[in-house]
């Protein structure tokens with residue numbers, strides 16, 4: 001039995017004047033603890049897939065099941081991390097992390113201890129009482145990660161969480177997030193425009209094409225790469241082989257998109 005299933009999911013966005021078919025017939029299954037990346041041109045529906053899984057927008061057609069429960073009916077937690085950290089500037093890092101539990105009236109001492117432990121684990125032990133404005137972009141994203149993990153989500157959805165960071169910070173965070181997700185055996189879906197990031201963090205990669213958004217190809221990441229830290233994956237001989245295959249698929253997708261739309265960029 002798979003952990004998360006999308007079965008023939010399609011989505012239309014409607015406005016008064018027109019509609020956009022954002023997703024067409026998306027089906028896939030993910031096992032518990034798997035890390036999946038989604039790559040594809042801008043506007044192909046990557047964020048729409050995550051928003052549907054998060055239950056933020058209901059799909060027009062098809063079904064999403066998490067642990068065999070329909071996503072619109074389940075109470076299972078889903079964590080969502082975006083490019084922007086959305087930390088509240090007037091709250092300390094600790095209070096930002098504990099905001100979710102506080103809203104859910106679950107702000108116990110045990111959870112506070114867990115928040116301290118997690119913040120320590122991501123290297124923010126010394127800044128728990130500081131405000132977000134005094135932290136670097138990478139530190140803020142680490143705080144956002146802890147805020148997402150503290151609620152113990154079943155699935156972690158990551159929508160380009162590293163794309164606003166400088167290259168070095170991004171590489172360090174990839175290592176950290178990968179370590180933490182493996183430690184806590186979290187199931188995750190990452191949307192990224194970075195092929196290297198997708199290869200170095202994932203078990204499988206889905207490549208999408210646009211108009212309407214579909215999954216055109218799926219790649220299994222070789223086991224030797226999965227067992228390495230992201231930083232070292234990039235040096236592995238098998239990395240470049242897979243990179244070239246994904247690149248070829250993406251550039252074909254780009255050509256198709258350009259023919260059908262005009263100004264689609266690979267992101």
Ligand code: ADP
Pocket residue numbers: 013014020021022040041042043044045046047048049
């Ligand atoms: P991606 O994340 O791959 O860039 P999105 O999922 O954001 O793509 O968008 C997929 C398509 O749906 C795009 O054509 C986009 O313009 C359209 N779209 C996204 N959100 C909305 C919305 N709220 N209303 C109307 N159209 C939307």
Ligand code: MG
Pocket residue numbers: 046047048
């Ligand atoms: Mg997006």
